[in-house]
Amino acid sequence: MLRLHGFAFSNYHNLVKVVLVEKGIAFEEVPSYPPADESYLAKNPTGKFPCLELEDGSFLGETKVILNYLEEAYPQVPLLPTDALARARVRELMEVIDLYLELTARRLYGEVFSSSGKVSQEVRDSVRPLLSIGIAGLAELARFEPYIAGPELSLADFSALFHFPPVSIASEAIYGEDLLGALLPAAKPHRKLMQQREAVQRVQAEQLEDQKIFMQRPSRGPRVS
Numbered sequence: 001m002l003r004l005h006g007f008a009f010s011n012y013h014n015l016v017k018v019v020l021v022e023k024g025i026a027f028e029e030v031p032s033y034p035p036a037d038e039s040y041l042a043k044n045p046t047g048k049f050p051c052l053e054l055e056d057g058s059f060l061g062e063t064k065v066i067l068n069y070l071e072e073a074y075p076q077v078p079l080l081p082t083d084a085l086a087r088a089r090v091r092e093l094m095e096v097i098d099l100y101l102e103l104t105a106r107r108l109y110g111e112v113f114s115s116s117g118k119v120s121q122e123v124r125d126s127v128r129p130l131l132s133i134g135i136a137g138l139a140e141l142a143r144f145e146p147y148i149a150g151p152e153l154s155l156a157d158f159s160a161l162f163h164f165p166p167v168s169i170a171s172e173a174i175y176g177e178d179l180l181g182a183l184l185p186a187a188k189p190h191r192k193l194m195q196q197r198e199a200v201q202r203v204q205a206e207q208l209e210d211q212k213i214f215m216q217r218p219s220r221g222p223r224v225s
């Protein structure tokens with residue numbers, strides 16, 4: 001059986017988890033929290049969470065790589081279109097969400113989601129315009145018809161579902177304004193639509209349960225800021 005190593009408060013962990021549930025793939029979760037210890041680094045040398053333990057006992061890291069693997073290895077319940085360009089469009093949305101929203105806003109997360117200290121004024125000042133540019137770019141690419149890539153549900157919808165909230169929460173906490181909510185108002189009805197799904201309800205409930213454990217664990221700060 002596949003084993004997902006990571007923690008249920010993590011947006012990346014939940015992106016893999018919800019896809020496993022949606023596809024009906026049997027898996028178990030192995031709780032593991034940052035910072036990565038030696039035993040976790042032996043599984044995923046980057047120390048990033050999550051990683052997926054495969055049937056043969058090997059490990060796969062990097063969320064989008066894992067999702068693409070699941071799509072190829074478990075094609076029943078497809079979450080990518082069949083047309084090559086349409087697939088690329090879904091991946092383009094996921095890349096933009098990762099690189100220009102999630103990773104940019106992540107520089108604020110230490111202050112908002114853990115006790116690893118205040119974000120410097122320099123970081124605050126540099127993240128805000130980058131985040132605005134990233135969200136504006138996504139607003140041009142996203143379709144919301146009603147799904148983010150068009151009429152069909154895809155991996156990009158789950159990416160939006162789990163990456164948007166920490167971006168909104170961090171932006172509200174640091175700038176007093178939810179930049180994502182302001183520049184991408186369609187995110188709200190999209191979230192409501194996605195929350196009608198059983199798999200999403202289960203994963204979000206477990207995410208909430210893990211929040212306290214994550215926030216209260218002894219913080220040694222992120223390995224990489």
Ligand SMILES: N[C@@H](CCC(=O)N[C@@H](CS)C(=O)NCC(=O)O)C(=O)O
Nearest residue numbers: 010011012034048049062063223224
């Ligand atoms: N590029 C990685 C990023 C994953 C990531 O940043 N995960 C966070 C948890 S949500 C993490 O590992 N944080 C601990 C750290 O950076 O040391 C992926 O796509 O899986």
